[in-house]
Amino acid sequence: MDTATLSRPLRKPSSFHRAKRRIVRGLQIFALLLVLVYTLFPYYWAFVSSTKQGAALYHSALVPALDFTYYRQLIDNPIFMGSLLNSAYVAVCTTFLSLVIGVSAAYALGRIEFPQRRAVLMIVLMISIFPQVVVLSGMFELINWFGLFNRPSALILTYLLSTVPFTTWILTTFIREFPRELEEAAIIDGCSHFRILTKILLPLMGPSLASTGILAFILAWNEFLFALTFTLTDENRTVPVAIGLIAGTSRYEYPFGQIMAASVTVTLPLIAVVLVFQRRIVAGLTAGAVKG
Amino acid sequence: MSAKLARRDHRAAWLFLLPVLVVILLVAVWPLARTFYFAFTDAYLDDPSVYSIVWFDNFIEVLNDRSWWVAVRNTLVFTVISVAIETGLGLAIALLLNAAIPGRGLARAAILVPWAIPVVVATKMWEWMLNDQFGVINKILSGLGLVDHGIAWTASSSLIMGVVIFVDVWMTTPFMVLLILAGLQLISPEIFEAADVDGIPAWKRFWSITLPMLRPAIGVAVLFRVLDALRMFDLAYVLAASNENVMTVSIYARDRLISFQELGVGSAASTWVFLLVALVAIIIIGVLRLDRAAGT
Amino acid sequence: MASVSLHAVSKSFGTHAVIQGVELQIDDGEFVVFVGPSGCGKSTLLRIVAGLVAPSSGIVAIGGDDVTDVPASRRGVAFVFQSYALYPHMSVARNIGFALETLGMARDAVSQKVLGVARMLKVDHLMDRRPRELSGGQRQRVAIGRALVRQPEIFLFDEPLSNLDSDLRMEMRLEIARLHTELKTTMIYVTHDQSEAMTLADRIVVLNQGRVEQVGTPQQLYHAPDNRFVAGFIGSPRMNFLNVSSRQEGEVAVLTGAGNLSLALTTGDAQSGIAEIGIRPEALRLVAEGEGRIACILERVEDLGHEHFGYCRISDGTVWVIRLPQAPLPDRIGKPAGLDFAGSAVYAFAADGRRVAVGAGHVAEGPQP
Numbered sequence A: 001m002d003t004a005t006l007s008r009p010l011r012k013p014s015s016f017h018r019a020k021r022r023i024v025r026g027l028q029i030f031a032l033l034l035v036l037v038y039t040l041f042p043y044y045w046a047f048v049s050s051t052k053q054g055a056a057l058y059h060s061a062l063v064p065a066l067d068f069t070y071y072r073q074l075i076d077n078p079i080f081m082g083s084l085l086n087s088a089y090v091a092v093c094t095t096f097l098s099l100v101i102g103v104s105a106a107y108a109l110g111r112i113e114f115p116q117r118r119a120v121l122m123i124v125l126m127i128s129i130f131p132q133v134v135v136l137s138g139m140f141e142l143i144n145w146f147g148l149f150n151r152p153s154a155l156i157l158t159y160l161l162s163t164v165p166f167t168t169w170i171l172t173t174f175i176r177e178f179p180r181e182l183e184e185a186a187i188i189d190g191c192s193h194f195r196i197l198t199k200i201l202l203p204l205m206g207p208s209l210a211s212t213g214i215l216a217f218i219l220a221w222n223e224f225l226f227a228l229t230f231t232l233t234d235e236n237r238t239v240p241v242a243i244g245l246i247a248g249t250s251r252y253e254y255p256f257g258q259i260m261a262a263s264v265t266v267t268l269p270l271i272a273v274v275l276v277f278q279r280r281i282v283a284g285l286t287a288g289a290v291k292g
Numbered sequence B: 001m002s003a004k005l006a007r008r009d010h011r012a013a014w015l016f017l018l019p020v021l022v023v024i025l026l027v028a029v030w031p032l033a034r035t036f037y038f039a040f041t042d043a044y045l046d047d048p049s050v051y052s053i054v055w056f057d058n059f060i061e062v063l064n065d066r067s068w069w070v071a072v073r074n075t076l077v078f079t080v081i082s083v084a085i086e087t088g089l090g091l092a093i094a095l096l097l098n099a100a101i102p103g104r105g106l107a108r109a110a111i112l113v114p115w116a117i118p119v120v121v122a123t124k125m126w127e128w129m130l131n132d133q134f135g136v137i138n139k140i141l142s143g144l145g146l147v148d149h150g151i152a153w154t155a156s157s158s159l160i161m162g163v164v165i166f167v168d169v170w171m172t173t174p175f176m177v178l179l180i181l182a183g184l185q186l187i188s189p190e191i192f193e194a195a196d197v198d199g200i201p202a203w204k205r206f207w208s209i210t211l212p213m214l215r216p217a218i219g220v221a222v223l224f225r226v227l228d229a230l231r232m233f234d235l236a237y238v239l240a241a242s243n244e245n246v247m248t249v250s251i252y253a254r255d256r257l258i259s260f261q262e263l264g265v266g267s268a269a270s271t272w273v274f275l276l277v278a279l280v281a282i283i284i285i286g287v288l289r290l291d292r293a294a295g296t
Numbered sequence C: 001m002a003s004v005s006l007h008a009v010s011k012s013f014g015t016h017a018v019i020q021g022v023e024l025q026i027d028d029g030e031f032v033v034f035v036g037p038s039g040c041g042k043s044t045l046l047r048i049v050a051g052l053v054a055p056s057s058g059i060v061a062i063g064g065d066d067v068t069d070v071p072a073s074r075r076g077v078a079f080v081f082q083s084y085a086l087y088p089h090m091s092v093a094r095n096i097g098f099a100l101e102t103l104g105m106a107r108d109a110v111s112q113k114v115l116g117v118a119r120m121l122k123v124d125h126l127m128d129r130r131p132r133e134l135s136g137g138q139r140q141r142v143a144i145g146r147a148l149v150r151q152p153e154i155f156l157f158d159e160p161l162s163n164l165d166s167d168l169r170m171e172m173r174l175e176i177a178r179l180h181t182e183l184k185t186t187m188i189y190v191t192h193d194q195s196e197a198m199t200l201a202d203r204i205v206v207l208n209q210g211r212v213e214q215v216g217t218p219q220q221l222y223h224a225p226d227n228r229f230v231a232g233f234i235g236s237p238r239m240n241f242l243n244v245s246s247r248q249e250g251e252v253a254v255l256t257g258a259g260n261l262s263l264a265l266t267t268g269d270a271q272s273g274i275a276e277i278g279i280r281p282e283a284l285r286l287v288a289e290g291e292g293r294i295a296c297i298l299e300r301v302e303d304l305g306h307e308h309f310g311y312c313r314i315s316d317g318t319v320w321v322i323r324l325p326q327a328p329l330p331d332r333i334g335k336p337a338g339l340d341f342a343g344s345a346v347y348a349f350a351a352d353g354r355r356v357a358v359g360a361g362h363v364a365e366g367p368q369p
């Protein structure tokens, strides 16, 4: 073998190469299937389990029983529907505010030359990595001052901690991609900075805003620590906390059926969004990381 | 010097930055400062206005608490193992999805599903699948004759850290895959074609071309993931609220703060968490920089 | 009206000095072209005039008023970009009218003006299209239309034609020349293209590393360059140069150099040492070996159909280009030959690059074999 690598490799018959290529292709497809099962089966299984009633739940039949009792129960459950509404309210408001604040900051950071630009960018980046638990005590005080304790609106305020640095960062990289001349043309045409942002850049930023907004929405929809800490009563909870806190009377009566139904319900919109906007999400995720 | 025009621009810049600065001051700088301040007091959460300064007592109390060190160990073990597995698995899946095989578009979309699912939901789904009596995993294992009775994955103190790592890997590998895939797509295919023509074997191509060129992408992804893993809270909390075997530093700090209402000690613990994360961040960024400096 | 003057204008990005002490006076109605090698600061200087870049020091005046601190939109300038910079999300009509819209002009008045300009540039049938639905030439017209509609006192063009193919470039060049004769507005035009510069310009400004090397009419620059840089930059193919050593004998400098050069030039009283000479390709004649003033080897001939260029290697390795009246016989290629030229065609340069004034004066004998 050692000498063979030094001299010119022996030429194998093409049937050998064809067979080899087939085997490699076969292995790749098998691996791909494995990846698909690994990523999708848990969600599928949650759906299967959520449509089984009583003892059937404990049998591991792979096909769904398509009994939607649990879902009906969820719809009739005002607490769960309330938490769904809370989640939607909090996530939508957080997304909207973070986009508005982020676009404004991104314009300054991406488009205007000023001496402290790099410093501000570094601060924004640093805040996006610090652990939420660190601000818990101070945040508690802040929320009490605003009189927002145990209100979903408190969560909007606290979520800005995670979403604003992140939307600012990503939108800055997106805004930098526009040719400088577009803006210079607008300056010559007499536009103020505000008009450049609203009339020239914003109309062109639809896809970037979608990418960033989806990421912010998912972040806000899924948040747990602040939601757990700053809401106390059931009617003010968001869905993740509501699901996290569902408990049975004992370990053996754990209501897995209901939990799976709730899980499927809150995840369905996310999965729909993810599948539809796959490209935009990937664009957003990588804009922040690879180019930054 | 036409500083006048430049000054106008600078003023405009600060105007556009005003909202983000207000937000940062309000929800980041101020709470952080308050946390640091409370860490030096003996305040309690029920009435934070009554307190006295105790200087470093809280910090020392945390360090003398055996649970704190358990939490630190858990956090580090969790971070190192889960990020290592995620990087390896992420790299493998990314390479697979980068190859021209039918169905990779579908797989690229599917891989986003675990990432988008709320941590709480993912935890519940796996808790159910790993249930000792009725879980589908145990059913499959006993069906294959590998075990004779169900394993108590989430109840056993020795296995539960494994479960936490496993679920985290399931949820966050997609993020790795996406970043590495983006890195792969920046490499010009001509480089591989050239290597192909030169007859360089596949494994060598991987070691001496693909991996070095992916280093920046992997570096950034690992940095993000490590910092994220260090502050992990929801997964361990939902799976096993106060099980010491998976208690992370975030859970420890929140417990002291909220459950025990110890504003002072809890803030001190939070401050330690902050320092821990900052230290790790500095080390990793340093290593990445050194790498880059050595490379050029 | 709008003359432009730059006084001691400098610009640095960080420590990198891009424009260094530029003095320039442009008269009202003049067509001035900036040329220079890539990266020499042409675009930066144009942007300083426009107000898009603030100079680090110096004064910019338009129509006699100091506008250094006046924002771009108040300077009465219009800018046509190399990439056109049309707003991708707006129709042609809105692209052209956007400046007027921004001024708050009534919608009817805007559309009337836009239509007038569009007619003039023959894009009135494209009014509802988006920029990406236009051809390169049409985009160019819209970009000019956008500049025109504001009735600026000064037009600034930054390599406006460089993205067009050569036919279209010729057509648009004529169009811009026509606009200038019609409007009589001051125009400043940046280009790489020598033929654009020579045909459009009233005066050309040659820039090099952020400094003005020479300002003059195309004829002045071609026939009387101030220095070696301008001599080498203007003219295509470029001027041939040769390093020489000179010995002063009274009023005559005797030059010697590679290729058995023998040349003597009258320099008058000026005892300036001549370090280099330059001769344009069209002033050279190919002669037989042993004849002419320089010995060389004819290495290669390029036949472009309507003209022929010969490449001649001289003994120090320098390759000279020569324009030939017709293609030489193939058997001369690769063989030694001679080059002849009139003494009056020689440009002489001092060691620092300045041109030394010389007379055609005495000319010594041809090269010794």
Ligand SMILES: Nc1ncnc2c1ncn2[C@@H]1O[C@H](COP(=O)(O)OP(=O)(O)OP(=O)(O)O)[C@@H](O)[C@H]1O
Binding pocket: C013, C018, C036, C037, C038, C039, C040, C041, C042, C043, C044, C045
């Ligand atoms: N915003 C900027 N920041 C830093 N350097 C710059 C900036 N703009 C231009 N430069 C530098 O200034 C120098 C001159 O640039 P400029 O664009 O004026 O050259 P140019 O003569 O127009 O070149 P070209 O013919 O290639 O367009 C270049 O070295 C360029 O790198």
Ligand SMILES: [Mg+2]
Binding pocket: C042, C043, C044, C158
């Ligand atoms: Mg330029």
